[in-house]
Amino acid sequence: EAQVTQNPRYLITVTGKKLTVTCSQNMNHEYMSWYRQDPGLGLRQIYYSMNVEVTDKGDVPEGYKVSRKEKRNFPLILESPSPNQTSLYFCASSFLGLAGAGANVLTFGAGSRLTVL
Amino acid sequence: RKEVEQDPGPFNVPEGATVAFNCTYSNSASQSFFWYRQDCRKEPKLLMSVYSSGNEDGRFTAQLNRASQYISLLIRDSKLSDSATYLCVVNDLTGANNLFFGTGTRLTVIP
Numbered sequence: 001e002a003q004v005t006q007n008p009r010y011l012i013t014v015t016g017k018k019l020t021v022t023c024s025q026n027m028n029h030e031y032m033s034w035y036r037q038d039p040g041l042g043l044r045q046i047y048y049s050m051n052v053e054v055t056d057k058g059d060v061p062e063g064y065k066v067s068r069k070e071k072r073n074f075p076l077i078l079e080s081p082s083p084n085q086t087s088l089y090f091c092a093s094s095f096l097g098l099a100g101a102g103a104n105v106l107t108f109g110a111g112s113r114l115t116v117l
Numbered sequence: 118r119k120e121v122e123q124d125p126g127p128f129n130v131p132e133g134a135t136v137a138f139n140c141t142y143s144n145s146a147s148q149s150f151f152w153y154r155q156d157c158r159k160e161p162k163l164l165m166s167v168y169s170s171g172n173e174d175g176r177f178t179a180q181l182n183r184a185s186q187y188i189s190l191l192i193r194d195s196k197l198s199d200s201a202t203y204l205c206v207v208n209d210l211t212g213a214n215n216l217f218f219g220t221g222t223r224l225t226v227i228p
Contacts, residue, residue, distance in 0.1 A: 033216070042220030043161070043204070056215075090160055094216070104149040104208050104216060108160035 006109035021076045023091035032074040036087040081116040123219035140205030149208040
């Protein structure tokens with residue numbers, strides 16, 4: 001089954017304890033992206049990647065790191081989590097293209113709810 | 118100015134009503150347009166791609182107006198199950214082919 005898998009789905013942690021949220025897709029998509037969603041603010045992009053070893057900052061990259069060593073994986077790293085990073089996180093992927101034939105249609109993971117105390 | 122803007126709502130409509138949402142985008146070079154549906158605390162899921170000629174899927178109709186740079190979603194004969202947040206998504210061809218989300222429009226269909 002074509003899917004994007006995020007782990008963990010739920011996590012409660014404490015300030016300063018490094019954590020990684022993994023994201024893996026089995027569709028050979030070039031594009032992958034991380035978003036956070038907070039009440040009243042919609043989806044905000046953290047980082048995105050157009051292909052292996054190519055990553056770029058989104059709207060809210062502060063406090064986060066990513067890597068894209070393999071096409072299928074795009075982990076989100078919080079080196080020193082803080083309470084303002086408490087949020088619902090989504091990973092998504094798609095084929096890239098100008099338009100048509102499924103290009104740019106995002107498939108989302110089920111989300112990771114992170115609480116930083 | 119935001120890349121993509123939507124009226125956040127909420128839209129509260131009775132069952133059977135017709136409701137329309139608009140979404141404006143800032144980049145005239147954009148070529149891919151989508152509507153996603155998101156249920157509370159779930160991941161967004163593709164509702165429809167939006168094509169230049171407009172497209173229809175059952176009770177849902179999507180339109181693109183390039184001259185005025187907006188896309189629209191029309192829902193006819195609203196059902197209770199249509200209650201959700203509707204997100205518009207537009208790609209950006211300036212440099213990288215990134216995708217931009219609107220903040221979403223909340224729809225509640227009332228019995």
